[in-house]
Amino acid sequence: MIPAHRRWLILLVGLLAMTAGCTFQYGLAYLIPALRHEGFTLEQASVLIACPTAGVMLTLIAWGAAADRWGERLVLATGLGLEGLVLVAARWAHGTVSLAVCLVLAGALGGSVLASGRLILGWFARHERGLAMGIRQMSQPIGIGLAGATLPALGAGGIGVPLVYLGMFFLVAATAVVVLVRDPDRQPAETPGERPASASPYRTPVLWRIHVASALLTIPQFTVGTFALVFLTDARSWSAVAAGRLLGGAQVFGALARLGAGYWSDRSGSRMRPMRIIAVSTGVGILALAGAAFAGSGLAVPALLFVGVVAVSTNGLSFTAVGEHAGPAWAGRALGIQTTGQNAVAAATPPVMALVIAAAGFGASFAAVAVLPLVAAMFVPIAAERADPAAASGGRADPEPADSRA
Template sequence: MGSERRRWLILVVGMLAMTAGSTFQYGLAYLIPAFRDEGLSLEQAGILVACPTVGVVLALIAWGAAADLWGERVVLSTGLGLAGLVLVAARWAHGTASLAVCLALAGAAGGSTLASGRLILGWFARHERALAMGIRQSAQPMGLALAAATLPALAAGGTRVPLLFLAVLFLAAATAAFVVVRDPAPQSSTTDQPAPDRKPTSTSPYRTPRLWRIHAASALLVIPQFTVTTFTLVFLTDTRGWTALGAGYLLAGAQACGALGRLGAGYWSDRTGSRLRPVRIIAISTGVGMLVLAASAAAGSSLAVPVLLFLAVVAVSSNGLSFTAVAEYAGSAWAGRALGIQTTSQNALAAATPPVLAVTIGAAGFAPSFALVAAFPLIAAMLVPVTAERSAIMEAQGIDS
């Protein structure tokens, strides 16, 4: 198989793996009505929704280190396979606590997909990486779209069938990863070769604040993203009178558009040569959108629906850019661990968002909660190290600035 065909096939398998992981980790929010029908409160359902993310947080850095040591073929096929088997067992879990444990374990195993961005660094040159990473990261909203389109319908008779569906997705992705994925051999960096920008080194890239600032900004941007992802269906059913099935189909379309938004952001980044300037613009747009959503919810305006759709696209579009920047700044020797740290920080806040915001919404309502969330992307915009970007890229390439 030619290297050109190989790298694009690996990208497709990476998308399948991330789609499976995202459908499970982020799509459980679409089972909230089913959990409530089974007698759980909104707060209890929010805790179950957060359990996969808790598992991811606990395991991600270890998966990243494993990817640096043994490569992503081993990491992806092992993690995805274990996640599928745990979800098969979860269908027979008795009680909320045992189900929570199973969901957390499956999240920990499936977290292998979120530490696997090193393949993009190795198989794609810098001038095409942001688009390639955007394609890979578009699997997250596509997973949400798949979840929104399927899980509410599958949950009509309870949650056991949706769990089996998610298990099958994981096992199929594990098989594809084992058969197709190959780790790239290190090559010297040129604009025409898909090689890492930095030669392998044991020197930590965390000696400067650049990566820490990207990690912090990316983590804060997760909060509005998961606010929209988790509570749009509840907002539409509780305040706008929508059915869960109708809201799920609407959100499936919005998430598909979110995937296209990530592709557009990647193309924008590759054309301009900047990863972080687009991230700052997206962060500001997200903060303003959350403020408009809060005002619309307070006024009971139907404007809230198109604003939610806007946020479903914009709030997710920066993820691929920040991952690309982290991988490039870290270099091939540190990329797995850096991506593990990146995703751990994101998922720590992602895990906290559903239960904390459920309590906030229960106490104060949707509008004040949305207004509070608006502060986080605006703070993130100030943290993004745009001015240091050029010198950081030159340093990673070994060029004397």
């Protein structure tokens, strides 16, 4: 048995690891000036910025399968440690190709973090998991904020120092995993009344429906996240500095929204009902944004902020639901599939939406995007969640955390 404070310490280590991953994957854009200072063109810099995401998508499912087999502690420590070493070594990479290879490799190793989540499923009871996963999902806004606060200054003389900084961040996180993290005891292979551990949860459509709904909800999230600054400067005539400050502050509320959604799901005993309500709210909010954009109304700004906060709040709910329905034997692979789909859609959204906005304008583009969260709401499998209490408890009849049985 481990005390409650140790479980929350393990969660904080997971948050540290995820923050390191998000600082690297989503924060490299802050190094574009440093890359251009070293002679890379804007096109070359854009390719390099996309390399970590490309690497992540190559290995997420494999890392998830490794976590199912050997536990998350080994997988996290290995991936984080090797990623840190690769980034430190990338300081001496010369040319676009060699640097791109290092960044793709680092991203591939970083998939070990993004495919994780089994620790929360094992150490936290169902009534705690939504909040715990919400804390874990705060890593994205924290990582982006940390990147914005540190990487531009560190990159004043080039990209060498920022790469070493990111590498050391991963090495510190890997050390924390080795020292402080413990995998929960493995559950028996089968318990009467439960799905056999060897049976694939993908034999029913529940996980597929969650994956589809989550992928659709990624599109409004990344549409607003990518083009909010452009909308405020081009359509509302804001200065880039003022728009950046406003959107930076909104990141704080986005992180709190993830916490609130997780807490709501714990108290209501459902992941899917809050997810559907948030999906509908996102669609309605984007419709309001589209209408305000068409009319040239100042109400577009509060509508934009509302969507920017609400659209990100389902991430923890879907992640928790996937892990709970998949059960201990399949959680890693299912979470890997979930994250791969979301990353693929996220990578495609900015270039596609840029073409749509250029052709149709902001109002029509937002109106088209508003349909997607409403469709996603129809895919959310609320009835299946009510009919499968064992899956709702993470594939176990006993919903208590593993430390109560250790």
